[in-house]
Amino acid sequence: xxxxxxxxxxxxxxxxxxxxxxxxxxxxxxxxxxxxxxxxxxxxxxxxxxxxxxxxxxxxxxxxxxxxxxxxxxxxxxxxxxxxxxxxxxxxxxxxxxxxxxxxxxxxxxxxxxxxxxxxxxxxxxxxxxxxxxxxxxxxxxxxxxxxxxxxxxxxxxxxxxxxxxxxxxxxxxxxxxxxxxxxxxxxxxxxxxxxxxxxxxxxxxxxxxxxxxxxxxx
Amino acid sequence: xxxxxxxxxxxxxxxxxxxxxxxxxxxxxxxxxxxxxxxxxxxxxxxxxxxxxxxxxxxxxxxxxxxxxxxxxxxxxxxxxxxxxxxxxxxxxxxxxxxxxxxxxxxxxxxxxxxxxxxxxxxxxxxxxxxxxxxxxxxxxxxxxxxxxxxxxxxxxxxxxxxxxxxxxxxxxxxxxxxxxxxxxxxxxxxxxxxxxxxxxxxxxxxxxxxxxxxxxxx
DNA sequence: CGGCTCCTTGAGGTTAATCAATCCTGGTGG
DNA sequence: CCACCAGGATTGATTAACCTCAAGGAGCCG
Numbered sequence: 001x002x003x004x005x006x007x008x009x010x011x012x013x014x015x016x017x018x019x020x021x022x023x024x025x026x027x028x029x030x031x032x033x034x035x036x037x038x039x040x041x042x043x044x045x046x047x048x049x050x051x052x053x054x055x056x057x058x059x060x061x062x063x064x065x066x067x068x069x070x071x072x073x074x075x076x077x078x079x080x081x082x083x084x085x086x087x088x089x090x091x092x093x094x095x096x097x098x099x100x101x102x103x104x105x106x107x108x109x110x111x112x113x114x115x116x117x118x119x120x121x122x123x124x125x126x127x128x129x130x131x132x133x134x135x136x137x138x139x140x141x142x143x144x145x146x147x148x149x150x151x152x153x154x155x156x157x158x159x160x161x162x163x164x165x166x167x168x169x170x171x172x173x174x175x176x177x178x179x180x181x182x183x184x185x186x187x188x189x190x191x192x193x194x195x196x197x198x199x200x201x202x203x204x205x206x207x208x209x210x211x212x213x214x215x216x217x218x219x
Numbered sequence: 220x221x222x223x224x225x226x227x228x229x230x231x232x233x234x235x236x237x238x239x240x241x242x243x244x245x246x247x248x249x250x251x252x253x254x255x256x257x258x259x260x261x262x263x264x265x266x267x268x269x270x271x272x273x274x275x276x277x278x279x280x281x282x283x284x285x286x287x288x289x290x291x292x293x294x295x296x297x298x299x300x301x302x303x304x305x306x307x308x309x310x311x312x313x314x315x316x317x318x319x320x321x322x323x324x325x326x327x328x329x330x331x332x333x334x335x336x337x338x339x340x341x342x343x344x345x346x347x348x349x350x351x352x353x354x355x356x357x358x359x360x361x362x363x364x365x366x367x368x369x370x371x372x373x374x375x376x377x378x379x380x381x382x383x384x385x386x387x388x389x390x391x392x393x394x395x396x397x398x399x400x401x402x403x404x405x406x407x408x409x410x411x412x413x414x415x416x417x418x419x420x421x422x423x424x425x426x427x428x429x430x431x432x433x434x435x436x437x438x
Numbered sequence: 439c440g441g442c443t444c445c446t447t448g449a450g451g452t453t454a455a456t457c458a459a460t461c462c463t464g465g466t467g468g
Numbered sequence: 469c470c471a472c473c474a475g476g477a478t479t480g481a482t483t484a485a486c487c488t489c490a491a492g493g494a495g496c497c498g
Contacts, residue, residue: 060354060358062358062361062362062437062438063437063438066361068357068358068361070354070357070358081347081350082347082348082350082351084343084344084347085343085344085347085348086347086348086351090351090354090355091354110340113336113339113340113343114336114337114340115336116336117332117333117334117335117336117339118333120332120336120339120340120343121329121332121333121339123343124303124304124332124339124342124343124346125303125304127343127346127347127350128300128301128303128304128305128346129301129304129305130350131300131301131346131349131350131353132301132305132309134350134353134354134356134357135279135289135309135310135353136309137353137357138287138289138353138356138357138360139279139281139287139289141357141360141361141398142281142285142287142360142398143281144453144454145453145454170476170477171476171477172475172476172477179360179361180454180455181454181455181456182476182477182478183454183455183456183477183478183479184453184454184455185477186477186478186479187454187478187479190478190479218281218282219281219282363485363486364485364486389444389445390444390445390446391443391444391445399486399487400486400487400488401444401445401446402445402446402447402486402487402488403485403486403487404445405445405446405447406446406447406486409446409447
């Protein structure tokens, strides 16, 4: 149940049984169907989340109706940690698939932090990881679309281990995640295919020339 | 000296005298002239920093020689905190002006964290702040240059309190910080002037029409 | 007075967004 | 089982933003 989920989360990996128990005491397990909003920008930030299974996107709404995807959260990662120290959510979040989540009320968690240094250090480590990831996103957005896509594909292969992978989201979502539009994604993928970089069949793809792809990722 | 600097840093604001003393014990005060590299991407991350006075930029080198500025650090802020949990610096850093800094060896600091929960929570709060800031940067980079510039100017006014401000860096650095090139910055500023949004004289500027500027900032 | 570097201005080219069809594909109801 | 529809995905043509290259001016220090 909750305790098992917590034990397997990287965030809580090196906590002992007692601490895990206390955590489970304040946590709440949630199941949410796809396309459900979890919280919205500007709402009071009463809780943050650990994603156990499924996929969640964090995004901002631009004034003109477009949406800017900040990141996709994957199982084992936390999100909205910043409400531990801010009273409002800075972004929106929405499930992309059916999801299993664990929700931690900020009040309760803050108290635990003070009493359990190991937990705080563990959380710090996660936050540091997030900071590095966001650094990369900033860097990426200064690159042309083809480099962003190449990096994304390479990252996907690393995660799934191997050069044959499957896209975790619709192309529409992927385009948003890359900071572009579906039309451009489609054309860029097509260019990759015609250059012999990848083979693509629906949502499955295979990297044919990793070296050349790596090269495209550098601009 | 060091103790005084630490007391005034927001990060350590609510630590008691003992903790401050212990911190000062592992910290080291540095003075660095302008245009000095502090650390480079990929180097072993043996320390992180608190900026007491001056200005520092954090940036990545793109393969083609361009540089992507991730953020400008201002007095009272920390940087390179992520090396507390990663063994390599993920970016480069360089002073923009003469700087006063305090350097914390990661090893020593990590030990302090475990022993002093309040310090850990304090650091967490800073990291959360950084995460929100990086979120904003990602969002910004999806907006056109004029919106980024407008946001920057508005932010500057908020900090300096009032509608008459002075640019903290050269226009070249500012262009890099905005993710563009000096030519485009020059033209965009010119457009703002001709539209009566701002008045500009060297490095001093004045916001003439805050409403309209706010509007441009939304796309 | 050179020789810098920064800033500005101009012309041209490239990338990628927009607008507009068309083509799939999966789901629904007859 | 098939006709139909809706949303996603593709493709094409056009447009706009912005980078690049090139040149000229302004300030600064030797």
